[in-house]
Amino acid sequence: MAHIRFNDVEVVYRTGLKALKGVTLEIPRGQFVVVVGLSGAGKSTLIRTVNSLVVPTKGSVTVNDVNVTASRGGALRRARSDIGMIFQTFNLVKRSSVLRNVLAGRLGDLPAWRGVLGAFPREDVAYAHDCLARVGIPEKAFVRADALSGGQQQRVGIARALAQKPSVMLADEPVASLDPPTSHAVMSDLKRIAREDGITTIVNLHFIDMARDYADRIIGMRDGVVVFDGTPDEATDAVFEEIYGRPLESKDLRGA
Amino acid sequence: MPEASSLPRPPAAGRIKAALTVALFAALFVLAFRQTGFNFQALFSGTADFFRFFGRLVPDWSALPQIWPPLIQTIQIAYVATIVGSLLAMPIVFLASSNTSTDPVTLWIARTLLTVLRSIPDLLWAALFVAVLGLGALPGVVALVFFTMGVLAKLGSETVEAIDPGPLEALRAAGAGRNRTIVFAVVPQVAATMVSYILYVFEINVRASVVIGLVGAGGIGQLLLRYLNFFDYTGVAAIIVVIFAVVLLIDGFSVWARSKLI
Known part of the structure; x- marks a missing residue:
C-alpha cells in the first residue's frame, strides 16, 4: 500500500509560473526518497504539497489514504502533525532555547490552551530531551538556538520534527547551508532515524553523490515534470545529465 | 570620454x-x-516683550507642596494608560499584521480601526472624554489608553510583519494552530522590541498627560491652567521647571532601560 500518493498534482503560482505539471507518484511506507533537480525544477513545491504549505491547483496528495489537499482547519492540522519537516535555513526561533524549539514540535498534538501557556505535560518534555539525545546534542537543551553551529541547528530542526512522532518526514535541501563533513553527518543521522522509526522520508537535494549515497529511490525533476524514477544504481551520470539538462559540473558533488 | 552633448x-x-x-x-x-x-x-x-515675560518667570518654590499631588497624578495617568493601552493593543497587533492575521477581512478591519485611532490626536481624545466623563483623571486615562493603542498597535504590527518568516512556516508545517504559532514563533522574535516601544510610548504619554490637563483631563496641566488664568507666573515657572526635570528623568530612565533590552 502506498503511504504517500501524488495524484496528477499541478501547481500554478499566482505569477503564472507552472511549478508542477501533473506529477503522479506512489511512495511506500518507510522508503527514503531523494528528489533531485536544478533549482526551479519544482522540488520544493513538490514536497510542500505533501503538508499543504503549497496547495495544488489541480490533483491531490494523500497520506495514509487521507486527502491532505482537501483538508482544512483542524483536519489539516492533524494531518500536518503527522508530517515532520526540516528546512534549508533550519527555521528555528533563534532567541528561544533549544528545548523550547524542540517542544514546538509537540504543539500540534496539544490542546490549544496548553500550547498557548506552554504548559507541556511532563512526558512531552521528557520526549523532547530524548529527541535531542537521538540527534547527539542532549547537552544543548538550555542553550539559545542562535548560539549553536549550523550543523547543530539542523539537528535541532530534526529533533523538532521528530518530536511530532511523525510517520512522514520532509526535508527541503537540509544540507545546502552546511559544509561537506557536517552535511554527511546530518544526512546519516536523518537516514538512521528514518530507518529506526520506519519514517517515510522525502529529501530534496541537488548533490549527485549524496543522492546516491543515501537514497533508496531517486526521483529526478525537470521543469515541473518527473523525468527519472529509479534506484541509485540506475541513476548514472548520463541520467543526471538528462535531469539537469547539461553536462555535470564539480558543484553537483558535495564531496567528502 | 564622450562629449557632454552626446551623453544620454x-x-x-x-x-x-x-x-x-x-x-x-x-x-x-x-x-x-x-x-x-x-x-x-x-x-x-x-x-x-519676550525677555520681559521671561524675567517674570522666577520660580516660586513655595508652590511646590501644591504641585506634587497633581504631578504625581500626571505620571499615574500616563502609567495606567500605558499598561492598559498596551494590553488592549496586543490582539490588534496580531490581527493587523498580514503574516499573523486570521483572514483578509479581519486584517482590513483591524487596520482601518488603527487608522481611525491614530487620526485622532491625544488632545482631541481628552476633550472628547472630558465632555463625556467630566473633569478629572479618569477621562485623561481613557484618552491616553486610546492614544496608546493607536501608536503601539501600529508600531507593533510593523515589527511583526518584519520578522523572520521561517519559524512561522515551520510551526504551520508542524500543525500548530494560529495562537500557538504566535506564542512560540512570533512573540520571542518581537518581545524585546515591543517592550522598548512600550517604554517609548510611556515617555510620550507623560508629556501628553501634562498637556491634556489643559482641557481638564486631570493632573498638573489643570493646575498649570489655573496659574496661567490667575497670571501667577512665578507658580507657572515652578511647574515648568519641575515638569522639565521629571520628563528629563523619565526619558533618561526609559532610554537606559531600552538600551538594556536589545
Missing part, C-alpha cells in the same frame, strides 16, 4: 514631473506663509 539625457517626462513637484511645494509654502501672517519683523520687535 533622462526622459523629458521625468524632468517635467520633478520641476512640477518642486513648484507645487514652493507655491503651497508661499500661500501658507502669507496666511499664517508669519513675519520676522514681528518676531524681532517682540523680543523685548
Whole structure:
C-alpha cells in the first residue's frame, strides 16, 4: 500500500509560473526518497504539497489514504502533525532555547490552551530531551538556538520534527547551508532515524553523490515534470545529465 | 570620454514631473506663509516683550507642596494608560499584521480601526472624554489608553510583519494552530522590541498627560491652567521647571532601560 500518493498534482503560482505539471507518484511506507533537480525544477513545491504549505491547483496528495489537499482547519492540522519537516535555513526561533524549539514540535498534538501557556505535560518534555539525545546534542537543551553551529541547528530542526512522532518526514535541501563533513553527518543521522522509526522520508537535494549515497529511490525533476524514477544504481551520470539538462559540473558533488 | 552633448539625457517626462513637484511645494509654502501672517519683523520687535515675560518667570518654590499631588497624578495617568493601552493593543497587533492575521477581512478591519485611532490626536481624545466623563483623571486615562493603542498597535504590527518568516512556516508545517504559532514563533522574535516601544510610548504619554490637563483631563496641566488664568507666573515657572526635570528623568530612565533590552 502506498503511504504517500501524488495524484496528477499541478501547481500554478499566482505569477503564472507552472511549478508542477501533473506529477503522479506512489511512495511506500518507510522508503527514503531523494528528489533531485536544478533549482526551479519544482522540488520544493513538490514536497510542500505533501503538508499543504503549497496547495495544488489541480490533483491531490494523500497520506495514509487521507486527502491532505482537501483538508482544512483542524483536519489539516492533524494531518500536518503527522508530517515532520526540516528546512534549508533550519527555521528555528533563534532567541528561544533549544528545548523550547524542540517542544514546538509537540504543539500540534496539544490542546490549544496548553500550547498557548506552554504548559507541556511532563512526558512531552521528557520526549523532547530524548529527541535531542537521538540527534547527539542532549547537552544543548538550555542553550539559545542562535548560539549553536549550523550543523547543530539542523539537528535541532530534526529533533523538532521528530518530536511530532511523525510517520512522514520532509526535508527541503537540509544540507545546502552546511559544509561537506557536517552535511554527511546530518544526512546519516536523518537516514538512521528514518530507518529506526520506519519514517517515510522525502529529501530534496541537488548533490549527485549524496543522492546516491543515501537514497533508496531517486526521483529526478525537470521543469515541473518527473523525468527519472529509479534506484541509485540506475541513476548514472548520463541520467543526471538528462535531469539537469547539461553536462555535470564539480558543484553537483558535495564531496567528502 | 564622450562629449557632454552626446551623453544620454533622462526622459523629458521625468524632468517635467520633478520641476512640477518642486513648484507645487514652493507655491503651497508661499500661500501658507502669507496666511499664517508669519513675519520676522514681528518676531524681532517682540523680543523685548519676550525677555520681559521671561524675567517674570522666577520660580516660586513655595508652590511646590501644591504641585506634587497633581504631578504625581500626571505620571499615574500616563502609567495606567500605558499598561492598559498596551494590553488592549496586543490582539490588534496580531490581527493587523498580514503574516499573523486570521483572514483578509479581519486584517482590513483591524487596520482601518488603527487608522481611525491614530487620526485622532491625544488632545482631541481628552476633550472628547472630558465632555463625556467630566473633569478629572479618569477621562485623561481613557484618552491616553486610546492614544496608546493607536501608536503601539501600529508600531507593533510593523515589527511583526518584519520578522523572520521561517519559524512561522515551520510551526504551520508542524500543525500548530494560529495562537500557538504566535506564542512560540512570533512573540520571542518581537518581545524585546515591543517592550522598548512600550517604554517609548510611556515617555510620550507623560508629556501628553501634562498637556491634556489643559482641557481638564486631570493632573498638573489643570493646575498649570489655573496659574496661567490667575497670571501667577512665578507658580507657572515652578511647574515648568519641575515638569522639565521629571520628563528629563523619565526619558533618561526609559532610554537606559531600552538600551538594556536589545
